[in-house]
């Protein structure tokens with residue numbers, strides 16, 4: 001019955017084909033709906049010649065590659081962070097560009113009994129399915145920090161670390177925006193470590209292409225904090241970041257007029 005419904009929706013162009021659904025992970029067939037898979041938008045893979053190595057010493061583990069257009073802003077941002085008291089060497093990368101094949105390994109390897117996620121839908125709350133991750137574009141970076149006592153990588157507590165707090169305040173100045181803010185309508189968990197580059201303004205070289213690629217995401221599920229020209233900034237509640245003055249009563253996310 002379910003297969004028949006999926007096939008009917010596919011004919012109407014509302015879901016992906018059954019073949020596409022079967023390719024996610026072994027035993028995890030999920031149809032794409034409205035061009036999204038488990039909430040995540042579809043993205044292609046950057047070519048190797050579009051990528052460059054991130055500054056030396058930035059990656060914690062595997063080498064970090066980003067699109068060429070991202071490199072200058074990333075270098076400037078890291079230099080600015082280095083100059084802050086207590087931040088020298090602290091703003092690091094957990095993961096940057098990932099091929100779709102790599103994304104499949106990351107996504108599928110932690111599904112099942114005794115692993116982090118019980119099924120694909122659960123896994124997709126934290127990780128984009130293969131073919132539906134911003135990491136394949138070369139514009140996205142998962143930031144981390146060292147040392148990081150008591151806070152594992154890609155955890156919400158990153159927002160309370162000196163590196164995470166500094167990024168929340170300053171990354172937009174360098175063209176980065178937080179793809180998955182708290183309470184996002186996309187249904188993805190809050191990821192204070194995952195930033196995508198779109199340029200601080202549309203005039204920055206390469207920004208127009210990045211903004212076109214992320215147009216649907218930015219329109220439907222606005223990043224927060226976002227770039228200075230978007231008008232979307234955020235005051236994080238001090239309980240979350242341990243910094244700043246308490247926001248006035250009301251919802252924790254406040255938009256700048």
Ligand SMILES: [Zn+2]
Nearest residue numbers: 140141142194
């Ligand atoms: Zn990420």
